[in-house]
Amino acid sequence: MNVEEFRKAGYAAIDRICDHFTNLQSTPVKSSVTPGYLAQHIPSTPPQQGEKWEQILDDYSSFIVPGLTNWQHPSFFGFFPTACTFEGVIGDLLASSTSNPGFNWASSPACTELEVLMMDWAADLLGLHKDFFNSSGKGGGAIQVTASDSALIAVVAARSQYQRTHPEVPHEKLVVYTTTQTHSLGLKAGKVLGINVRAIEVEAADQYALRGHALRRALEEDTAKGKHPFILIATLGTTSSGALDNMVEIKDVAKDYPSLWIHVDAAWAGVALSCPEYRDKLYHAEINEMATSFCTNFHKWGLVNFDCSTLWVRDRTLLTEALDITPPFLRTKESDSGLVIDYRNWHLALGRRFRSLKLWFVLRSFGVEGFRNYIKRCISLNSSFQHKIAETSLLEIVTTPSLSLTVFRIPPSALSPSPTTSTSASASSSSASSLAITPEAREPTLETMNLVNQAFFSRLSSRNDILLTQTVLNGIFCVRFVVGSEQTTINDVYNAYEILVKEAEGAIEDWRAKNPVTLSQVGGTSKPTP
Numbered sequence: 001m002n003v004e005e006f007r008k009a010g011y012a013a014i015d016r017i018c019d020h021f022t023n024l025q026s027t028p029v030k031s032s033v034t035p036g037y038l039a040q041h042i043p044s045t046p047p048q049q050g051e052k053w054e055q056i057l058d059d060y061s062s063f064i065v066p067g068l069t070n071w072q073h074p075s076f077f078g079f080f081p082t083a084c085t086f087e088g089v090i091g092d093l094l095a096s097s098t099s100n101p102g103f104n105w106a107s108s109p110a111c112t113e114l115e116v117l118m119m120d121w122a123a124d125l126l127g128l129h130k131d132f133f134n135s136s137g138k139g140g141g142a143i144q145v146t147a148s149d150s151a152l153i154a155v156v157a158a159r160s161q162y163q164r165t166h167p168e169v170p171h172e173k174l175v176v177y178t179t180t181q182t183h184s185l186g187l188k189a190g191k192v193l194g195i196n197v198r199a200i201e202v203e204a205a206d207q208y209a210l211r212g213h214a215l216r217r218a219l220e221e222d223t224a225k226g227k228h229p230f231i232l233i234a235t236l237g238t239t240s241s242g243a244l245d246n247m248v249e250i251k252d253v254a255k256d257y258p259s260l261w262i263h264v265d266a267a268w269a270g271v272a273l274s275c276p277e278y279r280d281k282l283y284h285a286e287i288n289e290m291a292t293s294f295c296t297n298f299h300k301w302g303l304v305n306f307d308c309s310t311l312w313v314r315d316r317t318l319l320t321e322a323l324d325i326t327p328p329f330l331r332t333k334e335s336d337s338g339l340v341i342d343y344r345n346w347h348l349a350l351g352r353r354f355r356s357l358k359l360w361f362v363l364r365s366f367g368v369e370g371f372r373n374y375i376k377r378c379i380s381l382n383s384s385f386q387h388k389i390a391e392t393s394l395l396e397i398v399t400t401p402s403l404s405l406t407v408f409r410i411p412p413s414a415l416s417p418s419p420t421t422s423t424s425a426s427a428s429s430s431s432a433s434s435l436a437i438t439p440e441a442r443e444p445t446l447e448t449m450n451l452v453n454q455a456f457f458s459r460l461s462s463r464n465d466i467l468l469t470q471t472v473l474n475g476i477f478c479v480r481f482v483v484g485s486e487q488t489t490i491n492d493v494y495n496a497y498e499i500l501v502k503e504a505e506g507a508i509e510d511w512r513a514k515n516p517v518t519l520s521q522v523g524g525t526s527k528p529t530p
């Protein structure tokens with residue numbers, strides 16, 4: 001492809017992207033292809049002769065697009081959002097045209113220098129302590145691929161620091177602390193490094209957050225057994241339910257464990273620190289006071305296209321002591337003079353993508369206000385969702401909603417043998433029949449509730465006009481609802497609510513059909529079912 005052909009093809013590709021976004025609302029959010037579909041359209045070997053560009057691009061539209069899950073769809077309420085803004089797309093396009101490996105300053109001074117500045121912009125946006133800024137010369141930040149990479153780097157650096165200060169401690173005595181709600185990145189880091197990971201139990205009564213007493217007990221137990229705690233991965237905004245580990249209490253415990261590295265994984269929720277009104281809730285003061293490292297993903301809820309995980313450390317030598325490798329061919333006079341950052345020593349690989357360009361474009365184009373407004377709009381749409389849920393007896397919120405995430409399910413009361421409708425008037429008119437029913441018969445077991453909710457979720461999953469994800473919280477099967485698409489409006493939220501009520505009704509009816517309860521039977525089933 002020559003320059004003029006690229007010009008034409010590039011415009012044509014942008015046109016397709018525009019059409020895709022324009023038609024998103026009327027496109028299914030979920031793909032309906034079946035596993036292996038693509039091999040039926042794409043040959044098993046590359047072509048011997050080059051093919052016509054138009055054909056290649058047409059095949060993209062014909063075969064790839066139908067196999068895409070539309071994460072930017074206004075009815076996408078699953079997982080956590082992955083941001084995609086046009087500013088970010090253009091940033092990525094330009095970055096890919098430089099195809100720069102960015103491993104040291106000299107490999108392209110602009111790549112390093114923009115990242116140094118953008119990490120400070122982002123730190124400023126989130127209100128981080130000045131020690132985390134690159135301009136402090138003390139700590140600093142670098143863009144990583146994902147939050148999992150950020151956590152792995154934190155564990156590698158923490159291990160390295162611990163082994164420097166405790167050279168006598170054997171590797172197998174080291175322990176990484178997480179909770180049962182920590183993202184799998186904790187276990188993954190343990191697996192990669194061959195280090196023990198302890199997942200501390202968390203309670204529903206604490207909204208699944210790590211409490212100080214539970215952390216202290218785990219640390220004391222393990223220390224008594226001769227183990228060596230060296231890092232805690234605390235989470236602000238857990239994946240399942242948005243739980244916020246109690247950083248005030250963690251700070252208190254950490255005082256007694258000065259060599260414990262505190263990594264804060266705020267992959268999804270961290271960007272909400274941009275809004276001053278959410279800072280207290282998100283333990284802003286404690287992050288600034290005691291986190292050794294802090295990570296949030298701008299590629300989730302931060303308007304920057306995947307991938308852009310931002311990791312800050314309070315002391316940059318903690319990274320470089322663990323990761324610096326400088327063979328003669330990578331030495332430069334700028335690096336030797338200490339005037340520049342060589343980002344290869346701040347992450348796992350050598351080469352790195354030029355990701356700061358998209359962060360720069362997004363932050364300039366939105367401005368701090370535009371960024372905050374987007375976050376606030378998502379949270380407000382989630383509040384509207386909670387209000388709708390409160391209107392029906394068919395659904396209940398399972399744990400305190402967190403920012404733009406609500407976790408809910410069909411409650412046991414919705415299975416009561418009287419015909420349930422969403423209006424309280426008809427619920428009370430059925431009191432005559434419920435009088436004859438024992439309390440045990442009215443309270444279905446957890447197992448029953450999980451089966452009904454799984455059936456509810458599978459009804460939702462079989463639709464392609466909405467996407468939500470499931471989770472299990474201490475044994476309770478639930479459904480998650482997260483707002484994040486830039487295109488989502490209040491009508492999409494109301495529409496989602498209508499779908500949820502309809503499918504909940506369907507799941508309850510199906511269950512009733514399979515479990516007919518007549519008043520004469522009720523007395524006989526008053527013993528708890530096994």
Ligand SMILES: *Cc1c(COP(=O)(O)O)cnc(C)c1O
Binds near residue numbers: 185238266268
């Ligand atoms: C999504 C998520 C992660 C994983 O993010 P990656 O960037 O894909 O590794 C980690 N922690 C939390 C809390 C998350 O929500």
